[in-house]
Amino acid sequence: MRADDVAEFRHLPLFRTMGDQAFESLIRGAYLQTFPPAVDLIREGDVPDFFHVLIEGGVELYAQWHDRETTMSTLGPLATFILAATVVDKPYLMSARTLSRSRIALIPSEDVRRVVADDRSFADEIVAELASGYRDCVRREKNLKLRSSVERLANYLIRLHEAAEGDEFSLPHEKRLIASWLGMTPENLSRAFASLRAYGVQVDGAQVRIAEIEDLRWLAKPTPWIDDPKS
Amino acid sequence: MRADDVAEFRHLPLFRTMGDQAFESLIRGAYLQTFPPAVDLIREGDVPDFFHVLIEGGVELYAQWHDRETTMSTLGPLATFILAATVVDKPYLMSARTLSRSRIALIPSEDVRRVVADDRSFADEIVAELASGYRDCVRREKNLKLRSSVERLANYLIRLHEAAEGDEFSLPHEKRLIASWLGMTPENLSRAFASLRAYGVQVDGAQVRIAEIEDLRWLAKPTPWIDDPKS
DNA sequence: CGCTTTGTTTGATATTTATCAAGCGCAAAC
DNA sequence: GTTTGCGCTTGATAAATATCAAACAAAGCG
Incomplete structure (x- = not known):
């Protein structure tokens, strides 16, 4: 990962408040990758290997059941995805594909779990991120069932x-x-x-x-x- | 809160691993209350004052929009609810009512937020609890949209x-x-x-x-x- | 540029789901 | 024991949503 990528990374809400040492150990195994549009990033049922942060571009989260498919969310820059699967180390419940050319940061799941345990301030950010993800999901469910x-x-x-x-x-x-x-x-x-x-x-x-x-x-x-x- | 209530509490997954001091400070302001059936516990839009743990009985989480109402989940013993609203200190997105006579532990929201910040092991449990709540919600959404x-x-x-x-x-x-x-x-x-x-x-x-x-x-x-x- | 592909719109029709109305059955209350 | 209320079921109908088909438009490609 290039030095200015690291700097950009450090300023994301999720990584801004954590300690230097924790940040270092999180970034060490991380890398930044650019994907063309319509590329499948992760597949429902797979085990989480990397935590994803969308830096630039757009990503669709979708789910399938037999021959049916539905899109669950669309994400823009600075969104993170599959955090929940990463922290509990269980299979993804959704798939993800790029909507447009996208720059995405990939952090090994194991590192995320380790740093959550080691760095309190990072854990706080993770808690906040999970909580808002959960609340978004509740909103979508209400939207579907009540309207x-x-x-x-x-x-x-x-x-x-x-x-x-x-x-x-x-x-x-x-x-x-x-x-x-x-x-x-x-x-x-x-x-x-x-x-x-x-x-x-x-x-x-x-x-x-x-x-x-x-x-x-x-x-x-x-x-x-x-x-x-x-x- | 009675001594044996405290002991029972200490053995719940969420509170088992945390430090004694953190547990003490969490339990100090907590109390246990028994509610008859069909009592409204919390109302959508209210600000979270207590984190709830259902010890015994049953609780329905539901949501309303104008003249429509839908039940979002039904909870049984050892379930917690409105954790997400508590940790981010934002209004409830769902209402809750008892289904049957229920014993419920109430912990002041502020205490929960403080202890999450102070006790790493409690924070870990909260992360796990939030993540599984989120994943449950995703499952429900898929169930609705795909079937x-x-x-x-x-x-x-x-x-x-x-x-x-x-x-x-x-x-x-x-x-x-x-x-x-x-x-x-x-x-x-x-x-x-x-x-x-x-x-x-x-x-x-x-x-x-x-x-x-x-x-x-x-x-x-x-x-x-x-x-x-x-x- | 013309061609092909893909997304969008519209119409006709089928399926799914909701609403309205009535009746049934069980259980609590008197 | 009777009454009353409520939850449940069933039928008839209406509304919402999906499917199928065709036409068209826009975008990408050779």
Whole structure:
């Protein structure tokens, strides 16, 4: 790993507070690798060999059961993945593939477990990271069980709208991916978009314009306990 | 807290390995309380004041959104709950109510956070507990997104069958609760049971007999990465 | 550039799931 | 013992969602 990679690494939230010695021993076996798009990184059922930190690019976590597949999350820069499998040393429950060209840091699982045991401050960060991962998952489950597909889409658009500057933004992923993440078929996502036209949502390709956010909010009824990842 | 309660407490997996001093400071503010059935313990959106450990009885975790409600998990003795909210000090994402008369240990959240920071071995247990909670949640999400309601019921019955001695067992909860947990209406659960008759499932009230486990497995296609909580 | 592939949309249809309504059965309460 | 309430079941119907098929559009490739 190059010296400036190490420096960048040291500034990530997860590694910022830990002791120098622990950081050293964590980084020693780590390496940084660049992957092209659509590469399978890990496979459901495999035993965790490396803890992953996404530095640059995008990654999809997905799960399979027989001939069905569904995307569980999409990750952006600075996200970590398969932490839970790493710390308990049990098989992955999800697979991961790159969405775009990605730089990913790989840290041997054994090192992570050792340093969690040795460095208190790192353990604290791990606890926080696990807890928010868990809470995200609970939110997704509530979203699925309590809302219809149109409601899920409406809330998703509101989140994107809030992150954007004005009333117009572009979808961050292919629609088929968004559909799978929201738990519906691509055909149904199309129809869901169509039915949101009545609530001031205009779609042209990946471009979305929210003409009447209040109408959309009336339908979506967002709540922080499902939709606000910071709460 | 009575002396024998303290002793019992000390033997729980979560508290067995920690140092005496840490245990002392954790137990000082803790107390044990008995609740009648159907009592609301915590409410979604509230700020965590106590970490909960269920000693005896049963607890339902559920979530609401407007006029809809769904049960997220059912807990039995030795389960802990709302750990994630406690350690990150953010509002609960779920509500909890007792299912039956329950003895519950309550530990002030602040104490938990302090001891996590002070006692390494307790922190390790917390990490393990959080990680398995997270993995359970991922399993539930996969179950929901990848399977139909009949398939979910079939796999649920197989799990109960494996836990039981012979081919007959009784359902651990009311059917309406099971329905909500499996993500369907009570009416639909009835119909799902009816359609499993063709696969050797005989139901009489809460009594279930699996006449042809192989037929049921053929339909359910269980996989450890969804159905085995130990994997 | 034209070609091919892949993603998206739309329509028709089937399947799954929910809702509404009624009746049954068991258990607690009087 | 009767009554009452509640959970459960069943049937009829409606709504939500998936599947299949076709057409189209956009993106990548030789």
